[in-house]
Amino acid sequence: MNIAGFFRKTQIKFVKKEQENGDVYSFYFSSKQPLSHIAGQHALFIFPGLKGVHIFSLASAPEEDLIRISTHVREGSAYKQRLMQLNSGDTMTLVGPVLDFVYPDDAHNVVFLAQGIGITPFRSLLVHAKSADLSVITTLIHVDSSNHLFQSETKELARRAFYPNDAAEFTDIVKRSIDHDAIYYLSGSPRFVKATKQTLASLGVSKATMKSDNFIGY
Secondary structure: OOOOOOOOEEEEEEEEEEEEEEEEEEEEEEEEEOOOOOOOOOOEEEEOOOOEEEEEEOOOOOOOOOOOEEEEEOOOOOOHHHOOOOOOOOOOEEEEEEEEOOOOOOEEEEEEEEEEEEHHHHHHHHHHOOOOOOOOOEEEEEEOOOOOOOHHHHHOOOEEEEOOOOOOHOOOOOOOOOOOOEEEEEOOOOHHHHHHHHHHHHHHOOOOEEEEEEOOOO
16 A cells, blocks of 8 residues: 555645536645646545545546546535635645555556546546556446536546446446456445445456445545
C-alpha cells in the first residue's frame, strides 16, 4: 500500500462546483504546487475549523489542471453541507494522494466494475489512459438505477462500455465479459464489492487479479 502520501499536505483553493445529476455534485480546486498524483488514487480533505476529515477518490487525472471530486450531497452531513457553502478562493487542506487503486506497471487488459458514485476513480484512470496513450484495453461496466455519472465521457474513453440499470443485468454482462487474463477493479458500496467478488470467484477469476475500493458511507 502506498502510504507516503499521508505525510504530504497541500493547500488547495476552491474554484467552482457543478451539479452532475440529482444530488451528485462535482467540486473543483486549484493548487499552487503540483499535486503528486497517480490516476485512481484518493485524497483526504480537511476544512479549517471543522473536526474530522473526508476521503474522496479523485475524479481528475494527473494531466488535468484542476483537482476534481464528485459526491452525493445529502442532508445530515455537516461536511457535505460545508462543501456546498464554499465560495471561490476558500481554502482547504488536501492530504495525499494515497493508496494503490492504480494501473500496475504491466497493465494490459483491465475491467472496471462500478456501482453508482463508485465510477469516480475510473474516470481518472480512463482519462489518464488516453492522455498518456497507454496500450491498455479497458472495459467498463457501470451499474446505476437511473443516471450514470460521466456516461457520455466514459463511453468515449473505454474500449468497451456497458451501463446496466439493475443487479441482474449487471451480473449478466459481467458473465459475458469474463477474461481470465484481465485485472478486475471493483468500486462501489461494500455490499456491491463483496457480492461482485463472489460473482467473479464463481466464474473462476482469481482473487489475486481483483482490486477493490469500498466507498464507506456510500
